[in-house]
Amino acid sequence: MMQDKHYLMIPGPTPVPPAVTAAMSMPIIGHRTDAFAKIHERIVEKLKLVFQTKNDIFVLTNTGTGALETAIANTVSPGDKVLSLITGNFGERFANIAKAYNAEVIEVNFGYGNDVDLAVVEKKLAEHPDVKVVLATQNETSTGVCNDIEGIGALVAETPALLLVDGVSGVGAIEIKVDQWGVDMLCTASQKAFMLPPGLAMVSVSDKAWEVSKNNKSPRFYFSLPAFKKVYDKWNTAYTPAVSLFYGLEASLDMMLAEGLDNVYARHALLAKATRAGVRALGLKLLAEDRCASNALTGVWGPEGIGADDLRKIIKNEYGVTFAGGQGAVKGKGFRIAHMGFCDRMDVIIAISALEMALAKAGYEFQLGAGVKAAQEVLLGR
Amino acid sequence: MMQDKHYLMIPGPTPVPPAVTAAMSMPIIGHRTDAFAKIHERIVEKLKLVFQTKNDIFVLTNTGTGALETAIANTVSPGDKVLSLITGNFGERFANIAKAYNAEVIEVNFGYGNDVDLAVVEKKLAEHPDVKVVLATQNETSTGVCNDIEGIGALVAETPALLLVDGVSGVGAIEIKVDQWGVDMLCTASQKAFMLPPGLAMVSVSDKAWEVSKNNKSPRFYFSLPAFKKVYDKWNTAYTPAVSLFYGLEASLDMMLAEGLDNVYARHALLAKATRAGVRALGLKLLAEDRCASNALTGVWGPEGIGADDLRKIIKNEYGVTFAGGQGAVKGKGFRIAHMGFCDRMDVIIAISALEMALAKAGYEFQLGAGVKAAQEVLLGR
Numbered sequence: 001m002m003q004d005k006h007y008l009m010i011p012g013p014t015p016v017p018p019a020v021t022a023a024m025s026m027p028i029i030g031h032r033t034d035a036f037a038k039i040h041e042r043i044v045e046k047l048k049l050v051f052q053t054k055n056d057i058f059v060l061t062n063t064g065t066g067a068l069e070t071a072i073a074n075t076v077s078p079g080d081k082v083l084s085l086i087t088g089n090f091g092e093r094f095a096n097i098a099k100a101y102n103a104e105v106i107e108v109n110f111g112y113g114n115d116v117d118l119a120v121v122e123k124k125l126a127e128h129p130d131v132k133v134v135l136a137t138q139n140e141t142s143t144g145v146c147n148d149i150e151g152i153g154a155l156v157a158e159t160p161a162l163l164l165v166d167g168v169s170g171v172g173a174i175e176i177k178v179d180q181w182g183v184d185m186l187c188t189a190s191q192k193a194f195m196l197p198p199g200l201a202m203v204s205v206s207d208k209a210w211e212v213s214k215n216n217k218s219p220r221f222y223f224s225l226p227a228f229k230k231v232y233d234k235w236n237t238a239y240t241p242a243v244s245l246f247y248g249l250e251a252s253l254d255m256m257l258a259e260g261l262d263n264v265y266a267r268h269a270l271l272a273k274a275t276r277a278g279v280r281a282l283g284l285k286l287l288a289e290d291r292c293a294s295n296a297l298t299g300v301w302g303p304e305g306i307g308a309d310d311l312r313k314i315i316k317n318e319y320g321v322t323f324a325g326g327q328g329a330v331k332g333k334g335f336r337i338a339h340m341g342f343c344d345r346m347d348v349i350i351a352i353s354a355l356e357m358a359l360a361k362a363g364y365e366f367q368l369g370a371g372v373k374a375a376q377e378v379l380l381g382r
Numbered sequence: 383m384m385q386d387k388h389y390l391m392i393p394g395p396t397p398v399p400p401a402v403t404a405a406m407s408m409p410i411i412g413h414r415t416d417a418f419a420k421i422h423e424r425i426v427e428k429l430k431l432v433f434q435t436k437n438d439i440f441v442l443t444n445t446g447t448g449a450l451e452t453a454i455a456n457t458v459s460p461g462d463k464v465l466s467l468i469t470g471n472f473g474e475r476f477a478n479i480a481k482a483y484n485a486e487v488i489e490v491n492f493g494y495g496n497d498v499d500l501a502v503v504e505k506k507l508a509e510h511p512d513v514k515v516v517l518a519t520q521n522e523t524s525t526g527v528c529n530d531i532e533g534i535g536a537l538v539a540e541t542p543a544l545l546l547v548d549g550v551s552g553v554g555a556i557e558i559k560v561d562q563w564g565v566d567m568l569c570t571a572s573q574k575a576f577m578l579p580p581g582l583a584m585v586s587v588s589d590k591a592w593e594v595s596k597n598n599k600s601p602r603f604y605f606s607l608p609a610f611k612k613v614y615d616k617w618n619t620a621y622t623p624a625v626s627l628f629y630g631l632e633a634s635l636d637m638m639l640a641e642g643l644d645n646v647y648a649r650h651a652l653l654a655k656a657t658r659a660g661v662r663a664l665g666l667k668l669l670a671e672d673r674c675a676s677n678a679l680t681g682v683w684g685p686e687g688i689g690a691d692d693l694r695k696i697i698k699n700e701y702g703v704t705f706a707g708g709q710g711a712v713k714g715k716g717f718r719i720a721h722m723g724f725c726d727r728m729d730v731i732i733a734i735s736a737l738e739m740a741l742a743k744a745g746y747e748f749q750l751g752a753g754v755k756a757a758q759e760v761l762l763g764r
Contacts, residue, residue: 002649002726003637004399017386025407255385267384319728344384346701349735350728353754360762368762369755372735376750380742 023251067201115292139170144299281374405633449583497674521552526681660734663756
C-alpha cells in the first residue's frame with residue numbers, strides 16, 4: 001500500500017472535497033464582525049433549503065452528540081415522559097441523553113436491522129398520552145436503516161408531544177422535510193453528508209419547540225438555545241464559533257446546491273442501490289431489508305467462517321479502503337460501507353472491488369468480478 | 383458527475399499526494415539562505431538515489447522540454463552530428479530541439495508503438511563514427527513504449543558520443559541506472575512520476591558531458607549549466623528557484639524512499655500488467671507489444687466504429703476519469719491511461735471499470751465486468 005492513498009468509507013468523518021479544504025484554509029477572521037455575520041446569514045439561508053424549513057437553524061460548535069444534547073437540554077425537564085424509538089446504537093444514545101437529563105424514558109427497541117414500526121408508535125402514543133417528547137432517528141448509522149420520519153411525524157402531530165429527530169448521518173444524503181413532516185427539532189452535524197471535518201452541529205427549532213424551550217427546567221449553558229437566540233437575529237453566535245468550519249460549510253452547501261438537492265439525493269440512492277447489488281452478487285447478506293435500507297451507508301454481515309474485522313484489515317492494508325466495523329449486535333460480525341457526502345459512482349466500484357479481492361485473499365468461495373459487474377449494471381441503469 | 387470528484391489519469395501532470403500539497407503550502411523562504419541551501423542539498427542527495435548516479439544533478443525551474451533543451455544547449459554545437467532515436471512524439475521533439483540548435487540530425491524513426499531496435503543503432507553508429515551526441519527516450523509518453531537504455535548505453539559507450547536521455551515520463555516509475563548504463567545526461571521533470579505540479583526539471587551531468595559543455599558553442603544563458611555549476615557547490619541556484627516546488631520535491635522523494643525504490647518500480651510494473659490485462663479482456667488492442675510496454679502508461683487503440691475521443695468524453699463526463707488522447711499517428715484513434723506516480727491498485731480498477739461502462743454506453747459488444755475481473759486476477763497475483 002502506498003502512503004497517503006486512502007479511500008475513507010466510514011459513516012463519518014467522511015472525505016472532504018478539495019474546494020471545501022481550500023475554503024477552510026482562508027485566514028481566520030474575528031467572529032464579532034460584519035464579515036462573519038454575512039457568512040453566518042448566508043449559511044443559515046442555504047441550510048434552510050436542505051432542511052426544507054422556515055424555522056431558525058443554529059450552527060453550533062460541537063458535534064452530532066452535542067446536537068442531540070442541545071435538543072434534549074432545551075425541551076426535556078426532569079420527570080418528563082419521553083418516547084424513544086430505537087433502531088440501533090444511535091437511537092440508544094439519544095435515549096441515554098434523555099435519561100441523563102432525568103426524563104422518564106419509554107424505550108421501544110425495534111431491533112438491529114429493523115426500522116420503526118408505525119403501528120407500534122401509534123399504540124405507544126395512545127398508551128401514553130402524557131408523552132412530552134418523541135425521539136426518532138432519520139438514518140441509523142449503526143445498521144444502515146432509514147426510518148419513516150414522515151410517518152412518525154404524522155402520528156406525533158396528533159399529540160401535544162414534540163418530535164426530535166437525529167438526522168446526523170442522514171441530512172444532506174436523504175431528503176427530509178422539516179416543516180411538512182412536523183419535525184420540531186432536526187439535529188445534524190458537519191462530518192457526514194455535509195462533507196466537512198467534525199466540529200459543527202446544526203439544529204432547527206420549531207415555534208412549538210421554542211415555547212417549550214423558554215420554560216424548560218433542565219440546566220444548560222453552552223447548549224442553551226435561548227442564549228443563542230438572543231444574538232441569532234444579528235447573525236452573531238453566543239460563544240466562539242469554529243470559524244474555518246463555517247467557511248467550509250458554505251463551500252459544501254454551495255457544492256450541494258450547484259449539483260441540485262434532488263440530484264444529491266438521487267446520487268445517494270443510486271450509490272446505495274449499486275452497493276447493495278454488488279454485495280448481494282458476492283453472496284453476502286445485507287443488514288437491512290430493501291424497504292428500509294439507508295441511502296447513506298450499507299450494513300453487511302460478514303461471510304461465515306471469516307472474521308469481519310479480519311476482512312476489514314485486509315481491505316484497509318492491501319487496498320487503502322476503510323470500511324466501518326459492526327456496532328452493537330453486529331460487532332465483529334459485520335461491516336458498514338458508507339456512500340455519503342463526497343462520494344460518486346467510482347467509489348462504489350472501489351468499495352466492491354476491494355471487498356472482492358479481500359474475500360478472495362481470505363479464501364471465500366465466489367465468482368471473482370461478480371460484485372463489480374452487478375454494481376456496474378445498476379450504475380448503467382440496466 | 384459530482385463537482386471536484388476527479389481521477390486524473392493522464393501522463394502528466396499527475397495527481398499530487400496530500401503530503402506533498404501540504405509541504406508546498408509552507409511559507410516561502412528566500413532562496414539565498416542557509417535554509418534553502420539545506421533543502422537543495424538534501425533533495426540532490428535523494429535524487430542521486432533515484433538516478434543511481436554520483437554525477438551532479440541540477441534542479442532547474444522549467445519543465446521537461448526545458449530539461450531537454452538544457453541538455454542540447456550545453457552539448458550540441460552548430461553543425462554537430464546528432465543521432466536521434468525516435469519512437470514517438472517526444473523523440474521527435476528531442477530531435478527538433480537539436481535542429482533548432484543547428485545540429486546535423488540523423489533521425490531514425492522506429493514507428494509508433496515500436497521500441498528502438500539495437501541492431502539499427504549499432505549500424506547507424508558504425509555508419510557515422512563522427513556522431514557527437516545520441517538522443518534517446520527512456521519512456522515514450524506518446525505511445526507507452528519503454529526503450530532499452532541499458533542496451534543503447536552499451537553501444538554508445540563504444541563510441542566517443544554522449545548519450546542524452548529523455549526520462550521525463552520514466553524516471554521514478556521505471557528503474558534507470560545512470561552510471562552503470564552510461565547515461566551522460568538524464569533529463570526528467572516534476573509533474574510525472576515525481577508526483578508534483580509542473581515547474582521543475584532535473585538533469586544529471588557526467589564528467590564526459592561536463593567536458594563538452596565547457597567549450598560548447600551554442601548560445602545559452604538561462605539553460606547554461608556552467609552558470610549553475612558556479613553556485614551548485616554552495617547549494618545555491620543561478621536564478622530564482624521555484625521554492626515551493628522544492629519543498630514538494632523533498633516530500634515526494636521522502637514518500638518514494640519510504641516506500642523503497644524497488645517497491646515503487648514493482649508497484650508500477652504490477653499496475654501496468656493489470657491495466658494491460660484489463661484492456662485485453664475487453665477485446666481492445668494495445669499500442670505496444672508486451673516486450674517494450676511501459677510501466678508508466680498504457681496506450682490503447684479505440685474500438686472499431688467508436689471514436690476514441692468520444693469514448694474519452696463519456697469516461698470523463700460520466701465517471702470523472704480523465705485519460706489522455708492519442709498523439710501523432712494515434713490521434714483520435716486511441717487513448718492513453720497513465721498509472722504513474724501517486725497511483726495504486728484501486729486506480730487500475732477505476733480506470734478499467736470506467737472504460738467498461740463507457741464502452742457499454744457507446745454500444746460496444748463485450749462481456750461487462752470482464753476487464754475488471756482480469757485486472758483483479760493480476761492484482762491478486764493469479
